[in-house]
Amino acid sequence: MxxxxxxxxxxxxxxxxxxxxxxxxxxxxxxxxxxxxxxxDLDAQPDSDSELSSDEETLPPPKKRACSGNEPTETAKDGTVWRQEQVGTPLHFTPIEPYAKDGEPSAKASRSIRSRLQSFLCFITLEMLCTIQQWTTQHARQEQQYWFMDLPELMAFISVIILRGVTKVPSLCDSWSANLGNPTIISTMARKRFQDIMQHLRFDDMFTRRERAETDRFAAISDLWESFAANCISSYIPGRHITVDEQLFPTKTRCCFLQYIATKPDKFGIKFWVACDLKSKYICNVFPYLGIKNSASMRCVDCYKYTCGKCTKPMPWQCQMCADSADNAQSEG
Structure with a gap:
């Protein structure tokens, strides 16, 4: 100077x-x-301008600042406006609390269940049993005028079906045999009576089924099935994680929505989409796959979105859903 x-x-x-x-x-x-x-300084201005121009070429442009009232703000390159706030300032929205509950029975189920029978009636109610009794008797009386089955006998029939599922035997006759038979099954119901009820077992009105089947492929059991699924949903509060996957129930019944899956042990059967609680394995929701009428217009991704959305619609929105593969999980969003 x-x-x-x-x-x-x-x-x-x-x-x-x-x-x-x-x-x-x-x-x-x-x-x-x-x-x-x-x-x-005025004499030295040209030198400083040249120095500033060289610095501007090397340094990044300064961040934009926008003043909004008394609060200092800063706008990022992508347009996001950051505002400085003091610690302890109340937010304009309520933060989302994590859903950390484990699966547990609902309040309604906890109040009504005191025994195994009450637990069974929580899913298959007396009203549903009366419906099965009514339509089974209707079908049987087309051949035998005085055929009859009361509710205790129907419940005994269902208990035999459950026991046969627990104790695996090669054939139906073996469940009543002296060597392989289950003593509880033998003492509960005779084999001939069991087969007689199985032959006439129905779940809907046989005289209106044809009309209902035009719009509902599952018309033979859809009303009772929807009631069962609704009871499953209302009787349990799922945990944080829910899995959605397909399950094939083997059957030899001839129907238009029978599926063939080569990777399953039983190749043919009815495919069900099942939403289960990850920890307890409880069935939170289930519905059958009845095929897609316009399969050419619906992509696989859209099918997965529809299926997973339908399975998890009644679940708490804080739950996290898991699919059977990474591709399905991406398609479900």
Whole structure:
């Protein structure tokens, strides 16, 4: 700075200025020094401009700042506006609490279940049993006028079916045999009576089925099945994680929606989509796959979205859903 001042003032002039103002902090001295510095800065302006231009080429552009009231804000490159807030400021929305519950029976089920029988009636109610009794008797009386089955006998029939599923035997006759038979099954119901009920077992009105089947492929059991699925949903509160997958129930019944899956142990059967609680393996929702009428217009991804959405629709929205593969999980969003 001294070198630059020498360009404008000689030594004698500087001494005269100092002698005229003995106090260097005087306002006049400050004005003269400020004028000298300002003129020097103006002379050196071209050099500083070139330096700034070179710096601007190398440094990134400064971030934009937008003032909104008294709160300082900063706008990112993608347009996101960040606002500085003090610690403890209440938010404008309620934060989402994590859904950390484990699966448990609903309040309604907890109040009504005190025994195994009450647990069974929680899913298959007395009203549903009366419906099965009514339509089974209707079908049987087309051949035998005085055929009859009461509710205790129907429940005994269902218990035999459950026991046969637990104790595997090669054939139906073996369940009543002396060597392989189950003593509980033998004492509950005779084999001939069991086969007689199985032959006439029905779940809907046989005289209106043809009309209902035009719009519902599952018309033979759809009403009772929807009631069963609704009871499964209302009787249990699932945990945080729910799995959705297909399950093939083997059957030799001839129907239009029978599926063939080569990777399953039993190749033919009715395919069901099942939503289960991951921890307890409880069936939260289940419905049959009845085929797609316009299969050419629906992609596989759309089919998975529809299926998983239908399975998990009645579930708590905080639950996390898992599919059977990564592709399905991506398609479900």
């Amino acid at each position: 001294a070198r630059r001042l020498q360009k404008m003032f000689r030594a004698e002039e500087v001494l005269d200025l100092i002698l005229e103002n003995p106090n260097p902090l005087d306002s006049e001295g400050e004005d003269i020094a400020a004028e000298a510095i300002d003129e020097d």
